[in-house]
Every structure is written in C-alpha cells, then in structure tokens.
Amino acid sequence: MDFFDAVKARRSIRKYTDKPVPREVMDRALDAAILAPNSSNIQAWGFYWVQDPAKKKKLVEHCMSQSAARTAQELVVVVANPSLWRKTNPEMKKFLNTLPKVPTIVKLYYDKVVPATYGWKIFTPFKWLIYNLIGIFKPFMRRPATCRDLQEVWIKSAALGAENFMLAMAAQGFATCPMEGMDEPRIKRLLRLPWSARVAMVISVGEAASNGTWGPQARFQRDWFIHYV
Ligand SMILES: Cc1cc2nc3c(=O)[nH]c(=O)nc-3n(C[C@H](O)[C@H](O)[C@H](O)COP(=O)(O)O)c2cc1C
Structure with missing residues (x-):
C-alpha cells in the first residue's frame, strides 16, 4: 500500500x-516499530506482544475492559524504559568501533554526553540549575534534566515507534487502536517492568469489524493546527 493510503486507512x-x-x-509491524527515530539512537523502548492467554486476559482487564481491548486479536504494550541506556550505550560504542571512520565528537557523545544525560540521577537538581543558568545567557538544551524529563524523552521515542507499528499494520490491511485508558501500575507489574519504566500506550490489533469505528474521522480546521510562520 502507498504510504499516504496507509495513513488514510489507519483509524x-x-x-x-x-x-x-x-x-x-x-x-513485520514490530520490525517497523524499532526502525523509528529515537533519542540519541539509544532505543530505550520496549514493544511487548502479550501472547500468554492468562496475561492477555489480565491485560484486557487492565485496559479497563474497553471494547478495543476486549475484542482485539492481539495486544502490544509500548514501553518507555529509561534504564535501558545502560545496556544499549555500550552496544552503540561497539557499533561505532566497527565503522571505518567515526568523528571524534560522535565518540565523545556516547562516551561522555550520554552517561551524563541519561545517568547521574543524583545530580538532577544541579543539572536543572546549571542548564537554566547557562540558558539565561545563550541558547542551551535545558532538558532532559529531571527524571520526569527523561521519561518524556523516551515516551516521545516510544510513541514514534507506536505510530510506525500502527501504520505498518494499516499497510498490511489490519487495524489498531492506541489506548492510554489503562491502569499503568498494574500493567507494569504484569510485565515485571522496572520502576522507572513508563507504559506509553497499549495497542490493540485485529481486522476491523464493519461497525469498528465510532463514525467518520473527525479533523478540524487545518489552519488551527498547521502554521506557516
Ligand atoms: C495516546 C493515545 C491514547 C488513546 N487512548 C485511547 C483509548 O484508551 N481508548 C480509545 O478508544 N481510543 C484511544 N485513542 C484513540 C483516539 O481516541 C483516536 O486516535 C482519535 O479519536 C482520532 O481517531 P482516529 O485515530 O480514528 O483518527 C488514543 C489515541 C492516542 C494517540
């Protein structure tokens, strides 16, 4: 399916x-998900395709038993997992070592900047203060400084993966529904996710029933959202 047809087909x-x-x-759709752009290419995300029948039943309950979950054939939990950088950063460094030529600044980035940005949590208040002080005098990237900022970083990346997944399903003739109507702490316990992980959304998958949508797609005035400035 043409890309724009898939975008239009997704509901x-x-x-x-x-x-x-x-x-x-x-x-195929899961493989498309992990090709999404992501912060520093650290890939601190997880796509949990829940297949175990008992876990799946629980997951439906944790999605408030909403019909998008209840009637779904498959369920995928999209997770932002900030702590994964400790595993992926060394892999990134190994990967860089396999390349014939890597700019020094890139090596420095993964050696120094990534650990300082995604680790060093006890320095959070100092980071916040220093970043904002520098920012008074010149443009400076002030986030991520806090643990919450870090979660946001990874939720953004996970959401991009989620969209890749949903478009890939649409391109293959199947339907999805992203769900944030769910009990995140319970889902984290079900999947034994680490404390710092966040559930970005649960995506249900299946073939759309003829009455699968609540109506035609509603989008408002284009110029409210698209700005040529
Ligand atoms: C992050 C996110 C969470 C959502 N959570 C739910 C949900 O819990 N239940 C649901 O039925 N739809 C959910 N939706 C779907 C939206 O309601 C839907 O995308 C919106 O109404 C636009 O409709 P469309 O996707 O068919 O274009 C969610 C969408 C997003 C992006």
Missing part, C-alpha cells in the same frame, strides 16, 4: 472481527 478501531492476525504480519 482507531474499537471492534474487531474474529480473524486471526498472522504472526508474520505482527512481526
């Missing part, structure tokens, strides 16, 4: 048919 579907979603369709 949030609240009712699915009983048609199973082939494994290769799911895997």
Whole structure:
C-alpha cells in the first residue's frame, strides 16, 4: 500500500472481527516499530506482544475492559524504559568501533554526553540549575534534566515507534487502536517492568469489524493546527 493510503486507512478501531492476525504480519509491524527515530539512537523502548492467554486476559482487564481491548486479536504494550541506556550505550560504542571512520565528537557523545544525560540521577537538581543558568545567557538544551524529563524523552521515542507499528499494520490491511485508558501500575507489574519504566500506550490489533469505528474521522480546521510562520 502507498504510504499516504496507509495513513488514510489507519483509524482507531474499537471492534474487531474474529480473524486471526498472522504472526508474520505482527512481526513485520514490530520490525517497523524499532526502525523509528529515537533519542540519541539509544532505543530505550520496549514493544511487548502479550501472547500468554492468562496475561492477555489480565491485560484486557487492565485496559479497563474497553471494547478495543476486549475484542482485539492481539495486544502490544509500548514501553518507555529509561534504564535501558545502560545496556544499549555500550552496544552503540561497539557499533561505532566497527565503522571505518567515526568523528571524534560522535565518540565523545556516547562516551561522555550520554552517561551524563541519561545517568547521574543524583545530580538532577544541579543539572536543572546549571542548564537554566547557562540558558539565561545563550541558547542551551535545558532538558532532559529531571527524571520526569527523561521519561518524556523516551515516551516521545516510544510513541514514534507506536505510530510506525500502527501504520505498518494499516499497510498490511489490519487495524489498531492506541489506548492510554489503562491502569499503568498494574500493567507494569504484569510485565515485571522496572520502576522507572513508563507504559506509553497499549495497542490493540485485529481486522476491523464493519461497525469498528465510532463514525467518520473527525479533523478540524487545518489552519488551527498547521502554521506557516
Ligand atoms: C495516546 C493515545 C491514547 C488513546 N487512548 C485511547 C483509548 O484508551 N481508548 C480509545 O478508544 N481510543 C484511544 N485513542 C484513540 C483516539 O481516541 C483516536 O486516535 C482519535 O479519536 C482520532 O481517531 P482516529 O485515530 O480514528 O483518527 C488514543 C489515541 C492516542 C494517540
């Protein structure tokens, strides 16, 4: 399917048919998810395709048993996991070492800037203060400074992965619904996620039922949202 056709075909579907979603369709979309752009290419995200029937049942309950979850064939939990940088940063450095030529600044970035940005949590108040003091005098990237900022960074990246996943499903003729109507602490316990992880959303998947949407797609005046400045 053409990219723009997939964008137009994607709708949030609240009712699915009983048609199973082939494994290769799911895997293709999951592979598309992890090709999304992400902060510093640290890939601190997780896409949990919940297949175990008991866990799936619990997950539906944790999605407030909403029909988009209840009638879904498959459920994927999209997670932002700030602590993953400790695992991926060394891999990034190994990857850089395999390249014939890497600018010194890039090596410095993964050696020094990434640990200072994503680690060093006890320095958070100092980071916040120093970044904002420098920012008074010149343009300066003031975030991420706090733990919450870090979660935001990874939620942004995870959300981009989620969109890749949903468009990939649409391109393969299947439907999805992103859900933030869920009990995040319970889902974190179900998946044994680390304390600092955040559930960005749960995505339900299946074939859209004929009455799968709540109506035509509603979008408002273009000039409220698109600005040529
Ligand atoms: C982060 C996020 C969370 C959402 N949570 C829910 C949800 O819990 N339940 C639901 O039915 N739809 C949910 N939606 C779907 C939106 O309601 C939907 O995208 C919006 O109404 C526009 O409709 P469309 O996706 O068909 O264009 C969510 C969408 C996003 C992006």
